[in-house]
Amino acid sequence: MDTTEEFWETFYRDRDQVWTGKANELLVREVAHLAPGTALDLGCGEGGDALWLAEQGWVVTAVDVSTTALARGAARATEAGLAARIDWQRHDLGRSFPTGVFDLVSAQFLHSSVAPEGERESILARAAEAVAPGGVLLIVGHAEWASFQRHDPPVEYRFPTNAEVLASLKLDGGWVVEVDESVEREMTGPNGEHGTRADHVLRLRRT
Ligand SMILES: C[S@@+](CC[C@H](N)C(=O)[O-])C[C@H]1O[C@@H](n2cnc3c(N)ncnc32)[C@H](O)[C@@H]1O
Numbered sequence: 001m002d003t004t005e006e007f008w009e010t011f012y013r014d015r016d017q018v019w020t021g022k023a024n025e026l027l028v029r030e031v032a033h034l035a036p037g038t039a040l041d042l043g044c045g046e047g048g049d050a051l052w053l054a055e056q057g058w059v060v061t062a063v064d065v066s067t068t069a070l071a072r073g074a075a076r077a078t079e080a081g082l083a084a085r086i087d088w089q090r091h092d093l094g095r096s097f098p099t100g101v102f103d104l105v106s107a108q109f110l111h112s113s114v115a116p117e118g119e120r121e122s123i124l125a126r127a128a129e130a131v132a133p134g135g136v137l138l139i140v141g142h143a144e145w146a147s148f149q150r151h152d153p154p155v156e157y158r159f160p161t162n163a164e165v166l167a168s169l170k171l172d173g174g175w176v177v178e179v180d181e182s183v184e185r186e187m188t189g190p191n192g193e194h195g196t197r198a199d200h201v202l203r204l205r206r207t
Helices: 002-015 024-032 050-057 067-078 119-129 163-168
Strands: 039-043 060-062 085-089 102-108 132-142 175-188 194-206
Touching: 002 067, 024 050, 024 085, 024 102, 024 132, 024 175, 024 194, 039 050, 039 119, 050 060, 050 085, 050 102, 060 067, 067 085, 067 102, 102 119, 119 132, 119 163, 163 194
Parallel strands: 039 060, 039 102, 060 085, 102 132
Antiparallel strands: 132 194, 175 194
């Protein structure tokens, strides 16, 4: 296993269930009005977004580096009768990427403190190439740590701004920026801590 796979596989294997299982609020806000088509969910984790998209009628390719996370998502999809609508694929996106183009390409909190320098930027640039004409690229990322989060020892990680993400996508002229904003929301942490966290939302449409 390389570092990325080892880190994320251990992260999931050491815990019963990491995320809430629900779709990310900002994904729902940005996608609920779109006509369903094909969707690619990059860094899908345990599949909360992929399941919600499939329920809305999307045909989803859900990708993560962790086999454990993918297996959890696949089990829930089977229970929900959605297995036929979601193709779970294991990739370390720094090394390989799913084939095809998609009406929606979504990266929700695709952060990794063990990613090599510049890797997130190149994955997101590759994500833009995978958007079909008329399709949407949705990148939602944290702007900062949650107000209650303390790391001991500190984690070296810098959250990029939307302007930095946009610049790194190296887009040609055929795109419209539909949403470029930062949102602060209240949240509850894994141990019941209450606090706030700011996130960046970037929604681009390929013309
Ligand atoms: C912070 S979590 C977010 C999970 C999910 N998108 C969500 O919003 O709940 C980041 C996810 O990206 C995955 N990931 C990180 N680096 C990756 C890479 N290079 N290739 C594929 N998946 C990766 C991790 O395994 C993890 O599930």
